[in-house]
Structure formats: structure tokens, C-alpha cells
Amino acid sequence: MTADAAMASKGGWLxxxxxxxxxGFNRWMVPPAALCVHLCIGEVYAFSVFNKPLxxxxxxxxxxxxxxPGADDWSIxxxxxxxxxxxxxxxxxxxxxxxxxxxxxxxxxxxxxxALFGGGFLVAALGVSWHQLWLVYLGYGVLGGxxxxxxxISPVKTLMSWFPDRPGMATGMAIMGFGGGAFIAxxxxxxxxxxxxxxxAFVVLGIVYFVYMMVGATIVRTPPKGWLPxxxxxxxxxxxxxxxxxxxxxxxxxxxxxxxxxGVLFLNVTAGIGVLGQASLMxxxxxxxxxxxxxxxGFVGLLSLFNMGGxxxxxxxxxxxxxxxxxxxxxxxxIVLYALVPTTGQMGSIVLFVLFYGxxxxxxxxxxxxxxxxxxxxxxxxxxxxxxxxxxxxxSAAGIVGPSLVNYIRDYQINAGVPKADAYTVTMYIMAxxxxxxxxxxxxMSPVDERHHMEAEAAPSRA
Amino acid sequence: xxxxxSGTSNAKLYLAWAFVGIPLAxxxxxxxxxxxxxxx
Numbered sequence: 001m002t003a004d005a006a007m008a009s010k011g012g013w014l015x016x017x018x019x020x021x022x023x024g025f026n027r028w029m030v031p032p033a034a035l036c037v038h039l040c041i042g043e044v045y046a047f048s049v050f051n052k053p054l055x056x057x058x059x060x061x062x063x064x065x066x067x068x069p070g071a072d073d074w075s076i077x078x079x080x081x082x083x084x085x086x087x088x089x090x091x092x093x094x095x096x097x098x099x100x101x102x103x104x105x106x107x108x109x110x111x112x113x114x115a116l117f118g119g120g121f122l123v124a125a126l127g128v129s130w131h132q133l134w135l136v137y138l139g140y141g142v143l144g145g146x147x148x149x150x151x152x153i154s155p156v157k158t159l160m161s162w163f164p165d166r167p168g169m170a171t172g173m174a175i176m177g178f179g180g181g182a183f184i185a186x187x188x189x190x191x192x193x194x195x196x197x198x199x200x201a202f203v204v205l206g207i208v209y210f211v212y213m214m215v216g217a218t219i220v221r222t223p224p225k226g227w228l229p230x231x232x233x234x235x236x237x238x239x240x241x242x243x244x245x246x247x248x249x250x251x252x253x254x255x256x257x258x259x260x261x262x263g264v265l266f267l268n269v270t271a272g273i274g275v276l277g278q279a280s281l282m283x284x285x286x287x288x289x290x291x292x293x294x295x296x297x298g299f300v301g302l303l304s305l306f307n308m309g310g311x312x313x314x315x316x317x318x319x320x321x322x323x324x325x326x327x328x329x330x331x332x333x334x335i336v337l338y339a340l341v342p343t344t345g346q347m348g349s350i351v352l353f354v355l356f357y358g359x360x361x362x363x364x365x366x367x368x369x370x371x372x373x374x375x376x377x378x379x380x381x382x383x384x385x386x387x388x389x390x391x392x393x394x395x396s397a398a399g400i401v402g403p404s405l406v407n408y409i410r411d412y413q414i415n416a417g418v419p420k421a422d423a424y425t426v427t428m429y430i431m432a433x434x435x436x437x438x439x440x441x442x443x444x445m446s447p448v449d450e451r452h453h454m455e456a457e458a459a460p461s462r463a
Numbered sequence: 464x465x466x467x468x469s470g471t472s473n474a475k476l477y478l479a480w481a482f483v484g485i486p487l488a489x490x491x492x493x494x495x496x497x498x499x500x501x502x503x
Binding site: 022023024025026028029032033035036039177180182183184186187215219291292294295296297298299301302304305350354 | 470471475476479480482483486487489490491493494495497498499500501502
């Protein structure tokens with residue numbers, strides 16, 4: 001059989017069989033493949049840069065030189081739905097597409113994510129050109145959101161299969177890319193809009209992201225069955241929370257541990273996302289006259305850096321101190337820092353304020369990056385991608401609850417006559433309370449009962 | 464199969480990391496420059 005015939009017998013280029021690594025493949029090629037996808041889909045965090053230009057597509061310039069929205073221009077609240085729909089479909093695609101991802105492997109999933117995310121931009125560009133908001137919802141929100149969800153979970157299991165010795169670090173690298181995507185997308189989008197407007201920017205971004213993600217799909221490889229890294233000896237018996245067994249994705253949902261981890265992720269994200277969404281306003285109101293709007297923008301950028309760095313740092317650290325201990329640090333340290341934030345405002349210390357929030361946001365990102373390895377420890381590697389997808393519904397729920405909670409409490413405080421500088425004090429104490437609940441849930445984590453385990457396969461052997 | 468670069472050339476490995484590392488580094492530098500306003 002010729003080499004071509006042998007390849008053809010493995011099926012099309014996108015099939016799982018065609019992604020199995022040849023001898024001599026370097027596993028350090030896989031993190032860049034994952035980053036190709038996550039750096040692109042992380043753009044979603046920067047989507048707000050389009051809101052104002054999208055609200056002024058038919059604007060006129062007033063006498064004072066300021067743009068005035070046209071009668072049929074889209075309102076900011078109606079544009080806010082684009083991001084919300086995208087996050088909703090991210091959660092849905094991750095939850096319902098996880099089993100498909102397990103079946104078809106990383107390359108087909110990455111290619112599907114590239115087509116959906118890149119194609120979503122193109123459909124949204126049509127919506128902008130024809131001034132049809134529903135097309136933007138459909139393009140960026142629905143199609144792009146599905147691309148986000150599939151892209152987010154596509155490399156997780158593959159990375160942990162290549163790095164069974166350091167699964168936290170491996171997934172931390174990819175998920176760090178999701179946090180870092182906005183750093184690239186934000187200035188790039190502004191630059192493109194300056195050249196040719198919003199529709200032009202959408203078209204270019206759609207094409208660039210599709211190509212970039214397809215590079216990831218091209219270089220990704222899965223390890224051959226039974227492959228283990230040199231020098232790594234897998235544990236023969238379950239130890240503590242780390243199991244050597246596997247739990248099926250449908251069975252995982254019937255375990256107490258899945259819902260405990262759902263609560264752990266939900267509470268960690270709720271506390272962080274609420275603050276992240278209000279960081280600019282909060283910093284200006286807590287330090288009136290000291291932090292300007294421009295400085296607040298810098299503050300948000302700095303928090304995003306901590307968010308990104310924390311994803312790699314904490315996930316890597318979890319390989320050494322364990323996942324449960326890592327989350328214990330998140331919750332205990334988080335309680336202390338949230339409780340101390342109002343004091344930094346009263347002291348007028350911007351440095352301490354930035355430092356405390358930086359650490360808080362590093363643990364917010366760290367929570368996202370550590371959870372895949374936590375799931376692998378508890379449920380095994382076989383269905384970890386699909387289980388991770390289902391667990392990400394906690395993210396969608398937290399995305400609604402967190403910002404609402406912070407906004408509601410702030411408004412309630414101000415309406416009750418509390419000065420703006422102090423309006424966040426109660427919020428911080430409530431966030432500390434949420435983390436205390438998260439600490440209890442994490443404390444209750446225990447190994448999954450054997451009755452949930454799948455039948456054991458032959459133990460892996462070194463290739 | 465080992466985790467060293469016996470079959471994947473170093474050039475390919477460096478290229479792959481540069482492909483993702485350079486845009487990310489550029490984005491981080493831009494963000495840090497903007498963040499300086501916080502302490503001015």
C-alpha cells in the first residue's frame with residue numbers, strides 16, 4: 001500500500017484518525033495549536049469596542065462637532081444583546097456539543113469553530129451593510145457564539161492527553177490565550193474600523209480569524225493510544241481525588257461531585273465577573289478625582305492582564321499543590337481581599353486597590369483554567385472534554401448573575417443615600433460571602449463512588 | 464515517541480510559538496502602555 005493509499009484509508013483530513021501523531025512528533029507543538037484557536041475566540045472580550053461605532057452608523061455631525069445618532073441607528077442596549085447572545089450560545093454549544101467533540105476529535109472541532117466564528121463575522125458584516133440588526137445577532141451572536149463554545153473546549157482533552165504529567169499547565173496555556181485574545185483584538189479592531197468602517201473590520205477579522213484557527217486545526221495532533229511521555233509513570237491506583245477510572249459524561253451529571261464543582265465554578269466566576277464588568281466605573285467612583293476615565297481604562301486593561309496571567313500561573317501551580325488546594329486558596333484569599341478592598345478606598349491607596357483587584361482577577365482567570373484538570377482528576381480523562389462543556393453552563397449563569405448583582409446593589413445603595421465612594425462596600429462583603437459558600441462546596445469534594453465508574457480498559461503502555 | 468524534538472524540527476516548533484507569541488506580546492505591550500495612565 002502506498003503512503004497516499006494508507007492515508008486515504010484513515011479517512012478525510014478532518015477525521016480523528018488523520019490527527020494521530022507520527023513517531024517523533026513534539027508535544028510542544030500542541031499548545032500553539034490550541035492558542036491559535038483561543039487567541040481568536042478571546043476576541044469576544046473586546047467586542048465592546050464595536051458598540052459605539054455600531055450605534056452611529058447613520059449619524060450626522062452636530063454643530064458642536066459631536067456625532068448625533070440617526071433616527072434609525074441602533075441603541076446601545078439593543079447592541080448589548082450581541083455579546084449576551086454570543087455568551088449564551090457559547091454555553092449551549094459547549095454543553096451540547098461536548099459529546100460530538102469527543103467523537104470527532106480536535107481537528108474537525110477546530111475547523112467547525114473556525115467556520116462558525118469566521119463565518120459569523122461575515123454574516124454580521126452583511127447585517128451592518130444592510131443595516132439589519134437581526135443578521136448581526138444571527139452572525140456574531142448565534143453562529144459566532146457556537147464557534148466560541150466549540151473552539152473553547154476543542155483542545156482541552158487533547159492537551160491533557162499530551163501532558164498527563166502536567167495537565168493544569170497544559171490547559172492553563174490554552175485558556176490563557178482566551179484571556180489574551182482581547183489584547184490583540186481591541187487595538188486591531190479600532191485600527192481596521194479607522195481604515196474602512198465596521199463592516200470592513202468584520203470582514204477582515206472574519207477572514208483572519210478563520211485562517212488563524214485553521215492553522216491550529218492543521219498542526220494539532222492527538223497522541224497514539226497508550227502513549228505516555230518519557231519518564232512519566234501514571235498512578236496505578238486512585239489517590240485522594242485523583243482517579244484512575246473514567247466516568248461517562250451522562251453519568252457524571254448524576255454525581256454529587258459534578259454539581260459541587262458546578263457551584264464552585266459558578267461562585268468563583270460570579271464574584272470575579274461582576275467586578276470585572278464594573279471595574280472602570282468602580283475605580284472612578286471609589287477614587288473620585290484621582291482616577292480619570294483614561295486611567296480607569298488602563299485599570300481595566302491591567303486587570304485583564306492579571307486575569308490572563310492568573311490562568312497560566314494558578315493552573316500550573318495546581319499541578320504541584322492539587323486542584324482542591326488551589327481552589328481553597330482562591331476562596332480564602334478571595335474572602336480576605338474582597339473584605340479589604342473598601343479599606344483601600346478609605347485609605348486612598350490606589351496601589352493597594354490595584355494590587356488587591358489584580359490578585360482577585362488572577363484567581364478569577366485561574367478558576368477557569370484549573371477546572372479542566374480538576375474534572376480530569378475526579379472523572380478521568382476519557383470524557384473530560386464533554387464534562388467540561390456541560391460544566392461551562394455555570395459560566396453562562398454566572399455571566400448573568402454576577403453583573404446584575406453588582407449593578408443592583410450599587411443602585412440600591414446610591415438610592416438609599418450612600419455616597420458613591422462607599423456604594424461598593426456592601427457588594428464586596430457579599431462577594432466575600434459568596435466565596436465563603438464556594439469554600440464549603442470545595443471542602444465537600446470527595447472521590448466519585450465506584451458505581452459511577454466505567455468498566456476499566458487495559459492499562460496504557462509506553463509507546 | 465518522546466517529548467523531545469526528534470521528529471518535529473526546531474524551526475517548525477519556533478515558528479509555531481512565534482505565530483502565537485508575537486501577536487500576544489504585541490497586545491500585552493499595548494495594554495501595558497495604556498495602563499501607565501493609571502499611575503500618572
